[in-house]
Amino acid sequence: MSTTDQPKPGADHPKNTSGITMRDVAKAAGVSVATVSHVVNDKPGSRIGEDAKRRVHEAVAELGYRPNALAKTLSQGHSRFIGLVADAIATTPFAGQIIHGAQDEAWRHGYVLLVANTDGNTAAEEEAIAMMLEHQVRGILYSTWFHHEITVPDALLQTDTVLVDCYAAGSGLPAVVPDEEQGGRTATEALLAAGHRRIAFVNTTTPSPAQTGRLAGYRSALQAAGVAFDDALVFPASPEQEGGYAATAEVVDSGATAVFCHNDRVAMGLYDGLREHGLRIPDDMAVMGFDNQDVIAAHLRPPLSTVALPHYELGAAGVRRLLGLDAALPAGPQLIACPAVPRHSV
Amino acid sequence: MSTTDQPKPGADHPKNTSGITMRDVAKAAGVSVATVSHVVNDKPGSRIGEDAKRRVHEAVAELGYRPNALAKTLSQGHSRFIGLVADAIATTPFAGQIIHGAQDEAWRHGYVLLVANTDGNTAAEEEAIAMMLEHQVRGILYSTWFHHEITVPDALLQTDTVLVDCYAAGSGLPAVVPDEEQGGRTATEALLAAGHRRIAFVNTTTPSPAQTGRLAGYRSALQAAGVAFDDALVFPASPEQEGGYAATAEVVDSGATAVFCHNDRVAMGLYDGLREHGLRIPDDMAVMGFDNQDVIAAHLRPPLSTVALPHYELGAAGVRRLLGLDAALPAGPQLIACPAVPRHSV
DNA sequence: TTGAAAGCGCTAACAG
DNA sequence: CTGTTAGCGCTTTCAA
Numbered sequence: 001m002s003t004t005d006q007p008k009p010g011a012d013h014p015k016n017t018s019g020i021t022m023r024d025v026a027k028a029a030g031v032s033v034a035t036v037s038h039v040v041n042d043k044p045g046s047r048i049g050e051d052a053k054r055r056v057h058e059a060v061a062e063l064g065y066r067p068n069a070l071a072k073t074l075s076q077g078h079s080r081f082i083g084l085v086a087d088a089i090a091t092t093p094f095a096g097q098i099i100h101g102a103q104d105e106a107w108r109h110g111y112v113l114l115v116a117n118t119d120g121n122t123a124a125e126e127e128a129i130a131m132m133l134e135h136q137v138r139g140i141l142y143s144t145w146f147h148h149e150i151t152v153p154d155a156l157l158q159t160d161t162v163l164v165d166c167y168a169a170g171s172g173l174p175a176v177v178p179d180e181e182q183g184g185r186t187a188t189e190a191l192l193a194a195g196h197r198r199i200a201f202v203n204t205t206t207p208s209p210a211q212t213g214r215l216a217g218y219r220s221a222l223q224a225a226g227v228a229f230d231d232a233l234v235f236p237a238s239p240e241q242e243g244g245y246a247a248t249a250e251v252v253d254s255g256a257t258a259v260f261c262h263n264d265r266v267a268m269g270l271y272d273g274l275r276e277h278g279l280r281i282p283d284d285m286a287v288m289g290f291d292n293q294d295v296i297a298a299h300l301r302p303p304l305s306t307v308a309l310p311h312y313e314l315g316a317a318g319v320r321r322l323l324g325l326d327a328a329l330p331a332g333p334q335l336i337a338c339p340a341v342p343r344h345s346v
Numbered sequence: 347m348s349t350t351d352q353p354k355p356g357a358d359h360p361k362n363t364s365g366i367t368m369r370d371v372a373k374a375a376g377v378s379v380a381t382v383s384h385v386v387n388d389k390p391g392s393r394i395g396e397d398a399k400r401r402v403h404e405a406v407a408e409l410g411y412r413p414n415a416l417a418k419t420l421s422q423g424h425s426r427f428i429g430l431v432a433d434a435i436a437t438t439p440f441a442g443q444i445i446h447g448a449q450d451e452a453w454r455h456g457y458v459l460l461v462a463n464t465d466g467n468t469a470a471e472e473e474a475i476a477m478m479l480e481h482q483v484r485g486i487l488y489s490t491w492f493h494h495e496i497t498v499p500d501a502l503l504q505t506d507t508v509l510v511d512c513y514a515a516g517s518g519l520p521a522v523v524p525d526e527e528q529g530g531r532t533a534t535e536a537l538l539a540a541g542h543r544r545i546a547f548v549n550t551t552t553p554s555p556a557q558t559g560r561l562a563g564y565r566s567a568l569q570a571a572g573v574a575f576d577d578a579l580v581f582p583a584s585p586e587q588e589g590g591y592a593a594t595a596e597v598v599d600s601g602a603t604a605v606f607c608h609n610d611r612v613a614m615g616l617y618d619g620l621r622e623h624g625l626r627i628p629d630d631m632a633v634m635g636f637d638n639q640d641v642i643a644a645h646l647r648p649p650l651s652t653v654a655l656p657h658y659e660l661g662a663a664g665v666r667r668l669l670g671l672d673a674a675l676p677a678g679p680q681l682i683a684c685p686a687v688p689r690h691s692v
Numbered sequence: 693t694t695g696a697a698a699g700c701g702c703t704a705a706c707a708g
Numbered sequence: 709c710t711g712t713t714a715g716c717g718c719t720t721t722c723a724a
Contacts, residue, residue, distance in 0.1 A: 021717055032695045037719060047693055069480040070416045070425065071717035074700045079416065089446045092641070096442030100435045103463050112477060115461050117449050131458060134415040241645035265645065272647060275621070295438070295641055299587035299611065301618060367701055378711045383703060393709050417701035420716045 020063045028059035040067060073136065082111045082319055083132035083140040087120045093293065094311050095145040098164060101315025102141055109323055111138065122153070129155040139322040141315070142166070147177055147209050164318040165311070167333045175333040176317045178309055180210050183338030184217020184260070185224075187288040187307045191258040192225045194286055194346050199227075200256035202247050202266055204239040210262070214290065218260060237262070241269035248273025257285065258346070264289035264296045267304055267345075286346045290338075303343035310336045366409045374405035386413060419482065426457045428665055429478035429486040433466045439639065440657050441491040444510060447661025448487055455669055457484065468499070475501040485668040487661070488512070493523055493555050510664040511657070513679045521679040522663045524655055526556050529684030530563020530606070531570075533634040533653045537604040538571045540632055540692050545573075546602035548593050548612055550585040556608070560636065564606060583608070587615035594619025597631075604632035604692070610639045613650055613691075632692045636684075649689035656682045 022040075026033045031052050038046040039056045059065070073079040084102050089095040103113045114135060116128035132140055139160035144150065152161075152168045163175035191199050201218050204211050219229050235250050237243030244266035251259055251270070261267040267289035271281065279285050281302055289297055289306035297304040313336050320326050321334065368386075372379045377398050384392040385402045405411070419425040430448050435441040449459045460481060462474035478486055485506030490496065498507075498514045509521035537545050547564050550557050565575050581596050583589030590612035597605055597616070607613040613635035617627065625631050627648055635643055635652035643650040659682050666672050667680065 023717080033718075034695060034697095034720080035693090038694090041719085043719095049693060052694080066476070066480050068420075068482060068717050069477075070419050070482055071700090072719075073416050074414075074420055074702090075717080075719045077700070089442045089449070093439040093442065096435050096439060096445070099442070099445070099461065100463050103435070103461060107462070112481065113461055115445065115449060115459055116453070117446050130412070131415075134412050135458065136414060136416055241647075245647065265641065268645070293641060295611065295639060299614070301587075301591065369701080379702075380704080380712080381710060384710090387703090389703095395709060398710075414701050417716090418703075420718090421701080421703045423703095423716065 020065045021068070022065070024063055025056065025059045025065045028063060029055040031056060040065075079136040079138060080111045081114050081132075081135055081137040082106045082322065083114045083116070083129075083135075083137040084143065084315075085116045085118055085125065085128045085132070085140060086143050086145070087118055088145045089115070089117045092145055093295075094309065095143070097311035098143050098145075098315040098318075101312035101317075102143075102164075102319050103315070104312075105316035105319040109319070109325070111319070111323075125153050126155055129153060133158060141318045141322060143315070143318070147180065149209075160322055162318045162322045163333075164314050174321050174329075176314055176321055176336060177209070177333045178314065178338050179335035180213025180338070181217040181220070182335070183290060183307045183309075184214035185221040186217070186338060186340045187214075187260045187290060188218045188221035189225075190288055190305060190340055190342065190346055191260060191286055192221060192227070194258070194282075196258035196286060197227055198254075198256045198258070199233065200251045200254055200259045201234040202237050202244060202251065202259060202261045202270065203234055204243075204262045204266075205236045206239060210290075214260075214262060237266060239263055240265045241272075244269025244271075245273045248277060252277055252279065252285075258282075258287065259285060260288045261290065263291045264293045264304060264306055265291075267306070268296050268300060271300055271304075281345050288346060292341045297341070297343065300345070302345050305343045305346040306341050307338045308341050310338060313337075366411050367414070368411070370409055371402065371405045371411045374409060375401040377402060425482040425484060427460050427478075427481055427483040428452045428457045428668065429460045429462070429475075429481070429483040430489065430661075431462045431464055431471065431474045431478070431486060432489050432491070433464055434491045435461070435463045438491055439641075440655065441489070443657035444489050444491075444661040444664075447658035447663075448510075448665050449661070450658075451662035451665040455665070455671070457665070457669075471499050472501055475499060479504060487664045487668060489661070489664070493526065495555075506668060508664045508668045509679075510660050520667050520675070522660055522667055522682060523555070523679045524660065525681035525683050526559025527563040527566070528681070529636060529653045529655075530560030531567040532563070532684060532686045533560075533606045533636060534564045534567035535571075536651060536686055536688065536692055537606060537632055537634055538567060538573070540604070540628075542604035542632060543573055544600075544602045544604070545579065546597045546600055546605045547580040548583050548590060548597065548605060548607045548616065549580055550589075550608045550612075551582045552585060556636075560606075560608065583612060585609055586611045587618075590615025590617075591619045594623065598623055598625065602631070604628075604634070606634045607636065609637045610635035610642045610650060610652055611637075613652070614642050614646060617646055617650075627691050634692060638687045643687070643689065646691070648691050651689045651692040652687050653684045654687050656684055659683075 022033045022036050026036045039053050086095050106113050118124040141162050141164050143164035144166040147165050150166045152171045167175035222229050235247045237247040289304045292306045292308035297306050368379045368382050372382045382402050385399050432441050452459050464470040487510050489510035490512040493511050496512045498517045509519050513521035568575050581593045583593040635650045638652045638654035643652050
């Protein structure tokens with residue numbers, strides 16, 4: 001009597017999967033499990049007779065066999081899991097896009113994504129990483145919903161890790177982040193290209209790579225265009241609608257004919273302010289945003305020209321980096337371009 | 347010579363996990379693997395001596411042992427994975443919140459989330475489900491980013507499934523969806539409570555549970571308050587800013603003193619329109635939104651009072667349902683409440 | 693061209 | 709109280 005037909009002792013868990021194993025297929029096809037394994041995985045260099053092959057395929061179809069990925073992992077010694085730990089998948093659409101990009105790319109290479117949210121809570125983070133390690137992940141993507149510097153949880157060092165949308169200076173860990181400076185330059189260039197010379201910049205008051213990077217980009221674009229940088233043209237504002245609204249008067253008084261806003265939300269606030277000043281966009285004032293938050297940018301009146309934060313790409317590049325798929329890579333964080341998204345505010 | 351010290355044949359894959367197994371711990375602690383298993387899992391009813399226990403714990407710490415969750419799954423016969431297939435995790439923040447809720451709740455019960463995005467593509471969907479089945483998931487959460495009816499992919503029938511934010515009429519599959527009608531009622535009641543009697547409703551033109559449910563809620567609130575329903579007070583509009591903006595004139599002309607908007611984006615458009623009409627919110631016109639899209643609602647001027655779509659809760663309730671944790675459940679879709687989020691537009 | 697058999701790391705009887 | 713011993717489903721030599 002084979003071991004398969006005697007009922008397993010405590011076996012009464014719900015319908016797991018089909019329950020058919022490779023052995024069942026082997027039996028049905030009249031071959032050994034080794035053979036089944038070979039044809040199911042289409043093993044290169046396996047010399048299996050056409051006939052046996054056919055019989056196996058038939059049996060697989062007949063029985064509705066599904067390989068058990070976990071058993072495969074165990075015997076092979078390495079899994080096809082990639083862990084993604086995020087500090088906030090809920091707050092903004094941003095993190096969702098990182099997940100999306102990571103998932104698609106992982107998928108493309110036969111990996112599946114294990115996700116965990118930590119809400120920025122250290123304990124949850126430790127736990128999440130531990131869980132991923134226990135699941136033998138190929139590596140971990142550690143991501144944050146806005147670009148900033150972090151200190152790496154120790155546990156991350158126990159596996160291959162890629163930082164996504166964040167970086168850790170001395171850690172030596174590979175990181176993938178948006179190219180804030182190029183983004184700032186791109187935004188400014190759009191304004192310059194429309195003929196503006198007196199361009200205001202409403203920057204955030206929050207210290208961050210976005211704050212310094214976008215400013216640097218703004219300056220470099222100005223310089224490249226031969227326009228002198230004027231300190232009096234950059235205005236600090238909280239990075240939300242309220243900040244943009246509040247900055248309106250100053251911007252208008254500065255005599256600028258165009259504004260580059262630190263982000264789309266600021267631009268949205270500014271739209272309101274400008275309207276109250278009786279100014280039309282883009283005729284009286286051109287405005288560029290940043291982030292390309294669809295809910296906002298695409299539906300303001302007029303639709304907002306902006307620069308996109310490449311979250312999807314960050315996620316995708318993160319897994320490529322983890323899998324060692326990208327060619328020669330620079331030292332330091334890998335920069336992902338922020339493309340212009342022209343609409344009608346310039 | 348034990349089998350452990352001879353180098354494995356083709357073993358040269360990257361640093362997986364620590365690489366130390368239970369056997370190593372057993373050896374170091376001078377006990378058997380069974381004993382280690384018992385203490386590591388703190389098995390109830392296992393009578394292990396304090397001393398042995400201590401030695402095992404020490405060895406675990408010393409060696410940095412991590413249990414291999416996959417091996418555990420294999421030997422136990424069932425995994426701690428829950429699959430989440432989503433049609434669009436990127437487009438809106440909504441799907442992200444479903445993932446978040448599902449992840450938190452799964453976590454709470456010792457499960458981990460496997461996510462897959464399908465972009466609504468049937469082939470990707472089949473593939474995603476197959477992959478989850480192969481990973482022996484405990485069950486699958488099939489979710490959509492907006493509430494609507496779907497037809498269930500066959501493959502889903504092979505495991506326990508819960509529909510999240512969608513439903514399939516004859517399928518018999520459990521579903522968890524937002525209570526649109528209660529939401530509509532809640533929104534309307536807020537307006538009623540502020541003393542309004544002539545309340546307009548800008549509804550979407552898209553047929554959906556949201557369209558009919560919110561309208562039903564609006565009517566029932568009116569009726570409960572003894573206000574006659576007036577067909578001339580409901581206006582169709584595309585469910586975006588543009589729709590709300592376009593509906594402004596009609597709403598104003600209707601003589602309504604308050605409006606319930608199908609969603610926050612419509613409300614945002616209406617804000618613009620109202621402003622152009624020189625009307626103040628809420629003094630000249632009170633407005634209620636729906637969805638509670640943070641980027642918008644919290645930052646309009648004045649901040650928008652609205653009703654929240656409970657995406658986080660949908661995800662969480664989905665896994666609870668899947669795990670059979672919720673008490674007696676009604677036939678038909680399980681309704682999740684849409685709570686009011688009062689701000690300053692009423 | 694195919695099969696037998698030894699594991700992968702862990703759990704779960706069952707025997708001492 | 710603790711150790712032995714079968715497996716879980718699959719891959720992979722190695723022999724036939």
